[in-house]
Amino acid sequence: MVCFPKLVFSLFALVLIALPGAAPAQAYPAKSIRLILPFPPGGPTDITGRAIAQKLSEQLGQTIVPENRPGAGGNLGLELGAKAPPDGYTITLTAPPLAISPSLYAKINYDAIRDFAPVTLVATIENIMVVHNSVPAKTLKEFIQLARRHPGKLNFSSSGAGSTNHLATELLKGRYKLNMVHVPFKGSGPQLVALMSGEVDMGTMAVPGAIPIVRANKVRPLAVLSKERVPALPDVPTAKEAGVDDFVISIWYGILAPAGTPREIVNRLNSELHKALASADLKQRLAASGVEPLTSTPEQFANHIKSEIVRYAKVIKDAGIKAQ
Numbered sequence: 559m560v561c562f563p564k565l566v567f568s569l570f571a572l573v574l575i576a577l578p579g580a581a582p583a584q585a586y587p588a589k590s591i592r593l594i595l596p597f598p599p600g601g602p603t604d605i606t607g608r609a610i611a612q613k614l615s616e617q618l619g620q621t622i623v624p625e626n627r628p629g630a631g632g633n634l635g636l637e638l639g640a641k642a643p644p645d646g647y648t649i650t651l652t653a654p655p656l657a658i659s660p661s662l663y664a665k666i667n668y669d670a671i672r673d674f675a676p677v678t679l680v681a682t683i684e685n686i687m688v689v690h691n692s693v694p695a696k697t698l699k700e701f702i703q704l705a706r707r708h709p710g711k712l713n714f715s716s717s718g719a720g721s722t723n724h725l726a727t728e729l730l731k732g733r734y735k736l737n738m739v740h741v742p743f744k745g746s747g748p749q750l751v752a753l754m755s756g757e758v759d760m761g762t763m764a765v766p767g768a769i770p771i772v773r774a775n776k777v778r779p780l781a782v783l784s785k786e787r788v789p790a791l792p793d794v795p796t797a798k799e800a801g802v803d804d805f806v807i808s809i810w811y812g813i814l815a816p817a818g819t820p821r822e823i824v825n826r827l828n829s830e831l832h833k834a835l836a837s838a839d840l841k842q843r844l845a846a847s848g849v850e851p852l853t854s855t856p857e858q859f860a861n862h863i864k865s866e867i868v869r870y871a872k873v874i875k876d877a878g879i880k881a882q
Contacts, residue, residue, distance in 0.1 A: 586646055586823055590621040594642075594650040596635025598628045602764065602849065606681050606811055607651040609843045613834040631720065631881065633659055633666050640673035644818035646827065649677065652814050654722045657866035661874040662720040662881045670867060676859035677813040678828045680835060681844060682852045684765045684784040685726055685807050686794065688777040690756045698780040698800035701760065702734050709737035715753060715761035717746045720881055723762035725870060726783055726807040728877040733802075753777050764809060765790065766848030783807040790848065810852065812859050824856055 593611050597603040604626060611622035627635035632655035639650030656670050668674075687698065693712075695701035705712050716724030719742045731738060741758050743749040746767050752758045754776045765782065769790050772779050781800040782788050797805035813831060815824055834840055835851040844851060854862070873879075 586826060587618055587620045589647065590623055591618075591646070592642075592648045593622050593624045594635045594639045594648065595624055595626045596628060596632035596639075596650065596652070596655070597626070599626050602683055602766070602809070602847065603651060603653055603811070605847050606844065606849050609840060609847075609849075610651075610680060610831070610834060613837060613840045614830060617830050617834060631655055631659060631662075631718075633663070633668075636670075637667045639814060640668035640816060642816050644675070644816040644820075646815060646819055646823035648816065649827065650674075650814045651680070652812050654809060654866065654870070655720075656814075657863055658720055658722070658725065658870045658874070660867055661871040662879065664881075670863065671860075673817050674814040675817050675819045675824055676856050676863060677815055677824055678831050678856065679810060679812040679852045679854040679859050679862065680831060681811040681849045683809040683811075683849055684782050684788050685723055685762050685809065686765050686768045686772075686782045686788075686791070687727075687730075687760065687762050687780040687797075688753060688768060688772065689760045689780060690753060690758070691775070691778055692756055693759050693778070695780070696778070698795075698797060698802055701780055702730075702736065702802075705736045705738055706734070710739065712759045713739040713741050715741050715743060715749045715758040717749050717763065718742050718744060720874070720879055722807060722809050723749075723764070724879075725873050725877075726762045727760075728879065729807065729873050730802070730805070732873065732876050762807075764848070769848065781805075810862070812854075812862075828856060 593607055595604050595607045608624050611624050615622045627638055636656060642648035659666050660670050689695060689701060695704045714727050743752060746763055749761060749763060750767055753761045754771055765788050771777050772791060779794040781797040782794050783797050783806055785806055787796055832853050835853055841851055
């Protein structure tokens with residue numbers, strides 16, 4: 559009878575070891591991790607995701623497998639990420655469409671808030687407003703005045719209806735009651751060609767794509783839509799410097815895990831991503847593509863998503879934008 563308590567204790571310990579999740583959190587990751595990229599290969603999401611995946615693989619000692627799953631404006635990949643098992647072995651690189659789609663589409667098959675566990679913001683790409691050289695406006699304020707004097711006469715381009723660069727111009731239109739014609743293109747490449755040729759008067763686009771045509775004087779820059787000037791284009795003022803306050807519209811990127819992912823796994827990913835984004839080699843690789851590292855806590859990222867949903871919902875409603 560003396561040995562009975564010891565026997566019970568030993569059996570209890572064996573049961574605990576056998577229970578799922580009983581292994582210490584330090585064991586994660588024990589296998590490769592899938593990184594869903596909701597857009598096609600070759601674009602900024604793909605370039606940013608693959609650069610981060612390589613560095614994260616080195617740190618974790620496990621392969622991070624990038625998987626391009628484009629479709630429905632990024633919503634196909636986001637849906638796959640939302641419905642993946644919450645075990646830390648499927649994560650998703652998201653961008654502003656996560657915050658835009660709930661207001662742009664009548665129905666999406668995931669909830670941008672409830673279905674994800676935000677891990678951290680990882681990067682940002684700034685936007686820039688430019689005009690064709692034939693447009694008689696040297697500054698952003700002059701362009702606003704020109705558009706006011708000629709309602710319905712000026713047009714502006716975007717890389718697609720509901721894109722960040724489209725909504726940026728719609729925000730400017732709404733604030734200053736401007737009447738301009740939207741000319742959407744299927745991607746930033748055709749948009750860039752249209753701006754250089756003068757097919758469109760004005761457009762907002764990501765800084766990396768604009769750098770060559772600005773430096774070659776193919777278009778005239780009005781302002782970068784960022785808090786600070788962009789090092790690659792130091793002579794271009796911010797929107798605030800150009801006279802338009804509270805007009806920061808960046809293309810941000812962040813890592814999401816499915817809702818229900820254990821907090822210790824979210825914290826581990828957050829810590830490793832912060833470490834990766836602080837490394838000199840990854841910073842240099844991202845900078846070469848015009849991408850700036852950016853980090854946050856999970857809570858800060860969650861709040862950012864919520865505030866972006868609210869901001870873009872108003873722009874989309876006021877402009878009457880519908881998904882095409």
